[in-house]
Amino acid sequence: MELIRIPRIMHDTSRGHLLHGRSIGFVPTMGALHEGHLSLIKRSKDENDITVASIFINPLQFGPSEDFQQYPRDTDGDIAKLRKAEADVLFMPDASSIYHEGFATYITVDKISEKLCGAFRPGHFRGVATIVAKLFNIVKPTRAYFGQKDFQQAAIIRKMAKDLDMPVGIIASPTIREHDGLAMSSRNLYLSEEERKAAGVIYGCLIQTSEMIKSGIINKEKIKGFMKEKLSAEPLVREIQYASMYDPETLDEVENAGKEALLAVSVKVGGTRLIDNMLVKA
Amino acid sequence: MELIRIPRIMHDTSRGHLLHGRSIGFVPTMGALHEGHLSLIKRSKDENDITVASIFINPLQFGPSEDFQQYPRDTDGDIAKLRKAEADVLFMPDASSIYHEGFATYITVDKISEKLCGAFRPGHFRGVATIVAKLFNIVKPTRAYFGQKDFQQAAIIRKMAKDLDMPVGIIASPTIREHDGLAMSSRNLYLSEEERKAAGVIYGCLIQTSEMIKSGIINKEKIKGFMKEKLSAEPLVREIQYASMYDPETLDEVENAGKEALLAVSVKVGGTRLIDNMLVKA
Numbered sequence: 001m002e003l004i005r006i007p008r009i010m011h012d013t014s015r016g017h018l019l020h021g022r023s024i025g026f027v028p029t030m031g032a033l034h035e036g037h038l039s040l041i042k043r044s045k046d047e048n049d050i051t052v053a054s055i056f057i058n059p060l061q062f063g064p065s066e067d068f069q070q071y072p073r074d075t076d077g078d079i080a081k082l083r084k085a086e087a088d089v090l091f092m093p094d095a096s097s098i099y100h101e102g103f104a105t106y107i108t109v110d111k112i113s114e115k116l117c118g119a120f121r122p123g124h125f126r127g128v129a130t131i132v133a134k135l136f137n138i139v140k141p142t143r144a145y146f147g148q149k150d151f152q153q154a155a156i157i158r159k160m161a162k163d164l165d166m167p168v169g170i171i172a173s174p175t176i177r178e179h180d181g182l183a184m185s186s187r188n189l190y191l192s193e194e195e196r197k198a199a200g201v202i203y204g205c206l207i208q209t210s211e212m213i214k215s216g217i218i219n220k221e222k223i224k225g226f227m228k229e230k231l232s233a234e235p236l237v238r239e240i241q242y243a244s245m246y247d248p249e250t251l252d253e254v255e256n257a258g259k260e261a262l263l264a265v266s267v268k269v270g271g272t273r274l275i276d277n278m279l280v281k282a
Numbered sequence: 283m284e285l286i287r288i289p290r291i292m293h294d295t296s297r298g299h300l301l302h303g304r305s306i307g308f309v310p311t312m313g314a315l316h317e318g319h320l321s322l323i324k325r326s327k328d329e330n331d332i333t334v335a336s337i338f339i340n341p342l343q344f345g346p347s348e349d350f351q352q353y354p355r356d357t358d359g360d361i362a363k364l365r366k367a368e369a370d371v372l373f374m375p376d377a378s379s380i381y382h383e384g385f386a387t388y389i390t391v392d393k394i395s396e397k398l399c400g401a402f403r404p405g406h407f408r409g410v411a412t413i414v415a416k417l418f419n420i421v422k423p424t425r426a427y428f429g430q431k432d433f434q435q436a437a438i439i440r441k442m443a444k445d446l447d448m449p450v451g452i453i454a455s456p457t458i459r460e461h462d463g464l465a466m467s468s469r470n471l472y473l474s475e476e477e478r479k480a481a482g483v484i485y486g487c488l489i490q491t492s493e494m495i496k497s498g499i500i501n502k503e504k505i506k507g508f509m510k511e512k513l514s515a516e517p518l519v520r521e522i523q524y525a526s527m528y529d530p531e532t533l534d535e536v537e538n539a540g541k542e543a544l545l546a547v548s549v550k551v552g553g554t555r556l557i558d559n560m561l562v563k564a
Contacts, residue, residue: 007447011447011449015449018300018301019300019301019303021301100444103445104391104392104393104394104441104445105389105390105391105392105411105441105442105445105446106389106390106392107387107388107389107446108387108388108390109386109387110386110387110388111386112386129387130446133446134445134446134447137446137447137448137449138447140449159386159387160387162382163385163386163387163416164387164389164412164415164416164419165289165293165416165419165420166419167293167297167419167422
């Protein structure tokens with residue numbers, strides 16, 4: 001695996017591959033890699049000639065009161081995992097080579113950025129869209145891979161790529177889960193043993209709600225009521241930020257589950273914010 | 283000259299050239315071509331293997347009370363001029379293939395977009411940055427050419443390309459002028475015969491001010507006073523939007539002309555808004 005730290009060299013490396021007609025799969029990450037990330041590497045390797053992973057903890061997508069400082073960092077462990085997964089290139093730039101002094105250009109995706117997590121994390125998706133556009137310009141992927149756990153993030157990036165004519169395919173790959181169903185996330189490392197057990201309630205809630213919908217109960221208020229009840233039953237769930245049924249395209253809440261609905265949840269378990277979602281066919 | 287209307291075909295055409303190792307020079311325009319545009323085509327041809335011009339009147343960069351509807355259109359004349367100038371490709375997309383329904387992604391370049399013209403045309407440079415990013419993604423130029431008459435526009439695009447790691451060289455080429463010094467602009471077509479004569483005052487003002495600076499008078503207030511006096515002396519100058527001395531990088535007004543200063547002017551001659559500028563070395 002080639003380790004590249006300088007954007008210019010990453011750019012030239014990708015350009016070389018493209019000039020040779022090779023396709024490039026790209027898995028952007030913030031490190032603290034888990035099985036979810038590695039499933040994206042695997043899929044990228046299956047679908048492309050070259051697979052590039054990146055590790056960059058993007059300060060622009062953290063709010064002033066968020067967890068940028070304590071976000072888990074494990075560079076050596078990450079490199080070992082990526083080598084084992086046979087990624088071809090790891091791009092790991094310094095913050096100063098990504099955001100030079102006087103940086104002032106931002107990409108916003110209106111409407112869908114304001115819903116769900118966007119309502120609780122102002123500026124977050126502007127930070128995500130901007131860094132992803134930069135990484136796309138540096139890495140020049142043919143296809144880029146994102147976890148469906150971050151459904152809204154993948155939807156926003158897909159919209160950005162379409163609206164700005166970026167020549168890259170955006171692929172959202174299924175969420176990888178722990179044995180009790182908890183969606184894998186680097187932030188699960190924040191959970192105490194007790195909180196970790198309690199966090200299983202999120203998946204339980206999604207599964208039971210999807211079964212409710214399949215059984216014919218499709219009204220939003222009923223579904224929302226059921227989800228709140230399930231989540232609130234767990235004493236370590238400290239706050240429910242959202243838990244409802246949405247249109248998978250617009251991310252607007254829907255009154256009744258149509259042919260496809262998105263169940264999405266954001267809760268705080270102890271002090272840790274966790275999200276999850278599930279696409280349900282009625 | 284190849285005429286391409288469909289973004290996907292433009293994309294594939296450029297990709298083919300790049301795969302053959304050919305450099306692409308790009309001259310984005312809104313049509314109504316004049317000698318200024320053609321000088322950019324000539325320079326692009328000198329510096330690149332392939333030259334692509336585009337014609338697209340971008341609705342996103344016009345305010346609701348601005349001249350989108352009456353902006354001059356002369357497709358047949360433009361095509362003839364580009365053929366004569368030996369452009370290789372003309373990309374002329376329909377508005378619907380550029381802004382599909384639900385388009386929602388915008389690029390903003392903070393700070394320098396708010397100065398000068400930005401203060402009088404809210405949203406204008408957001409529209410410019412967004413369309414140029416889209417065109418860059420479709421045309422994939424090695425180098426892109428802009429007129430120095432639109433100094434702020436070129437500065438914003440250069441900043442955007444740097445901040446977002448766009449792999450394109452941004453080149454601002456000298457303003458081409460009429461015999462009396464009036465900067466060539468498609469909007470000069472709006473001027474009546476009398477207004478056209480009166481508009482010569484702008485270049486006269488810039489030349490005399492630059493001579494003043496070279497003679498050692500470098501204080502902003504003196505320079506500003508002199509410029510206002512010169513411009514106001516012309517009865518058809520209906521409004522002076524700005525006329526002062528700026529830092530060419532930040533576009534902030536400067537107190538004293540340093541080693542390089544930008545003189546920039548925006549006035550309304552009759553109902554037509556005209557801009558011009560000059561870089562002066564003290």
